[in-house]
Amino acid sequence: MAGTGGITLTAAGSRERREGLFGAAGTVLLELVGWRHLALQLVRAELTRENARLVLGSIWWIADPLLQMLVYTLLVSVIFQRTIVDYPLFVLAALIPWKGLATSISSGGTAVIGNERIVRQLPFPRIVLPAARLLAQFWRLGVALVVLVVLMAILWPARLSPAIAWLPVLGAAQMVMLLPFVIILSAATVFVRDLSHLIGHLMRLAMYLSPVLYGFDQLAGRLPDSLVAIYRLSPLAALLEGYRDVAYRATAPGPDAILLPIGIGLIALPFALAWFRRVEPGFVRAL
Amino acid sequence: MRIQQVGVAFDLRLKHERSVASTIANALRRPSPNPFWALRDIDITVREGDCLAIIGPNGAGKSTLLQVIAGLLLPDVGSVSVRGRISSLLNLGVGFDPRLTGRENVQLMGALMGLDRRAVAGRIGEVVEFAEIGEFIDAPLRTYSSGMRARLGFSAATSMVDPRVLLLDEVMGTGDASFREKSRQRVMSLVEGAHTVILATHDTAWISEFASYAVLLDHGRVVAEGAPGAVGTFHRARTVRPPRRYACETCEGTVPGTCPTCGLTLHSDDGVATFDAPGGRSVP
Numbered sequence: 001m002a003g004t005g006g007i008t009l010t011a012a013g014s015r016e017r018r019e020g021l022f023g024a025a026g027t028v029l030l031e032l033v034g035w036r037h038l039a040l041q042l043v044r045a046e047l048t049r050e051n052a053r054l055v056l057g058s059i060w061w062i063a064d065p066l067l068q069m070l071v072y073t074l075l076v077s078v079i080f081q082r083t084i085v086d087y088p089l090f091v092l093a094a095l096i097p098w099k100g101l102a103t104s105i106s107s108g109g110t111a112v113i114g115n116e117r118i119v120r121q122l123p124f125p126r127i128v129l130p131a132a133r134l135l136a137q138f139w140r141l142g143v144a145l146v147v148l149v150v151l152m153a154i155l156w157p158a159r160l161s162p163a164i165a166w167l168p169v170l171g172a173a174q175m176v177m178l179l180p181f182v183i184i185l186s187a188a189t190v191f192v193r194d195l196s197h198l199i200g201h202l203m204r205l206a207m208y209l210s211p212v213l214y215g216f217d218q219l220a221g222r223l224p225d226s227l228v229a230i231y232r233l234s235p236l237a238a239l240l241e242g243y244r245d246v247a248y249r250a251t252a253p254g255p256d257a258i259l260l261p262i263g264i265g266l267i268a269l270p271f272a273l274a275w276f277r278r279v280e281p282g283f284v285r286a287l
Numbered sequence: 288m289r290i291q292q293v294g295v296a297f298d299l300r301l302k303h304e305r306s307v308a309s310t311i312a313n314a315l316r317r318p319s320p321n322p323f324w325a326l327r328d329i330d331i332t333v334r335e336g337d338c339l340a341i342i343g344p345n346g347a348g349k350s351t352l353l354q355v356i357a358g359l360l361l362p363d364v365g366s367v368s369v370r371g372r373i374s375s376l377l378n379l380g381v382g383f384d385p386r387l388t389g390r391e392n393v394q395l396m397g398a399l400m401g402l403d404r405r406a407v408a409g410r411i412g413e414v415v416e417f418a419e420i421g422e423f424i425d426a427p428l429r430t431y432s433s434g435m436r437a438r439l440g441f442s443a444a445t446s447m448v449d450p451r452v453l454l455l456d457e458v459m460g461t462g463d464a465s466f467r468e469k470s471r472q473r474v475m476s477l478v479e480g481a482h483t484v485i486l487a488t489h490d491t492a493w494i495s496e497f498a499s500y501a502v503l504l505d506h507g508r509v510v511a512e513g514a515p516g517a518v519g520t521f522h523r524a525r526t527v528r529p530p531r532r533y534a535c536e537t538c539e540g541t542v543p544g545t546c547p548t549c550g551l552t553l554h555s556d557d558g559v560a561t562f563d564a565p566g567g568r569s570v571p
Contacts, residue, residue, distance in 0.1 A: 035401070048386075048391060285361075
């Protein structure tokens with residue numbers, strides 16, 4: 001399990017000193033590629049497990065944003081008397097990717113502590129745990145986006161356009177953006193257990209700060225232009241507006257919707273991988 | 288395999304689950320001045336083809352030592368070097384999920400041990416047959432009896448490995464009498480097939496059967512080592528209350544050094560002194 005060659009373990013910490021940032025990151029990445037069978041098995045197990053646990057299984061993953069859509073539609077159009085045309089679709093187009101983002105963070109963040117018993121007993125590379133959790137969420141997001149397209153075809157056929165072909169691209173950009181953060185969180189929660197509670201609240205705050213219930217257009221008249229320009233630079237905001245372009249406005253997403261998230265993800269990834277490699281040997285001791 | 292001067296210290300504060308608040312509090316404090324040494328000054332060399340038994344009472348550090356050898360725990364002091372692929376049967380059925388079927392659990396376990404889907408699929412028939420699970424293999428694990436679960440755990444763990452270095456931690460004693468006999472034979476054949484075996488147990492009855500060398504651990508230190516029979520006898524004598532003396536006429540289990548008669552090596556250690564207590568000269 002520790003490979004077929006010989007290994008030598010010396011006192012903690014002395015093993016990684018010589019490799020640089022990219023050396024360490026590359027090693028972890030290679031481990032992940034080498035153990036892809038395990039990652040896929042973990043994804044399968046997770047999807048099966050969820051289906052077995054709840055009566056409706058994965059249905060909740062889609063029902064959740066749908067119910068939220070009803071609540072927000074009621075709130076915004078009836079109580080606040082705001083009118084955005086086809087608001088249910090407007091909000092749903094952002095709620096589904098948001099659900100994907102929030103569950104990726106919460107499920108990926110507990111990837112190591114949630115598999116504590118396995119981690120304590122078997123010496124496989126731990127990086128497969130957060131990667132598998134994220135991959136499972138990617139699958140779920142894909143299913144939910146298919147449901148979105150089906151709903152559009154039934155309820156808002158006029159808004160259905162070839163632009164929906166961008167949905168998988170946006171989903172992939174989202175995953176690239178999330179990967180380093182999920183890796184960091186999964187390791188951080190090992191050492192600080194109740195971090196996951198904190199994250200839950202931060203995610204709620206982030207949702208109201210993100211263009212989920214509103215769009216860039218709604219901000220335009222209310223905030224100074226310079227502030228809106230900065231806001232648009234947020235990869236998260238750009239991504240969500242990108243989804244909305246595709247599913248609501250029936251246009252191709254702006255380049256920022258894809259390039260910003262991917263850029264952030266790729267810049268953060270080597271740091272996340274290298275840090276993971278540094279703290280990984282301490283997992284068993286801390287768990 | 289060489290284990291040199293290995294020590295594992297646990298900062299006892301780390302034993303408690305940490306929270307955001309306590310982390311901040313700890314960061315302001317200095318590191319704990321007296322850590323708890325789960326293992327201290329462990330020096331063991333195991334040659335290829337040997338079978339080492341690690342015995343000792345509960346909490347002696349046996350499992351910690353196996354975790355260090357398996358590469359799960361980095362030592363704070365010293366080094367461990369191992370040649371060849373390590374397979375550990377540290378805890379059987381670990382990671383089994385009650386919501387998944389037996390087959391899914393076995394596949395997952397195989398993947399955790401580094402096997403791809405095809406390799407697992409090729410061995411799953413053997414796993415099912417040995418575990419005597421039958422068609423239950425496709426039923427969720429929560430429908431299994433505890434015996435079935437234990438049998439599947441043992442079978443999956445032992446059928447899929449082909450190790451050069453095998454680590455066994457209290458693997459015996461699962462299932463009923465007939466399965467225990469079967470699993471004993473399975474362990475025997477694994478021991479014969481593997482190049483090097485290290486087993487940890489607090490049951491000295493069967494170590495002479497497998498082991499070529501034994502080490503007695505207590506409170507994280509090697510108290511005695513040598514021929515499995517002698518170490519086993521010494522360990523039994525040491526744990527009997529009221530304390531009795533060791534059977535060997537030459538060393539009487541009290542003098543540090545190697546006894547020419549029984550082959551027991553005693554290390555001068557506080558642990559030994561407690562053994563030589565009143566209780567007469569009865570032979571275990």
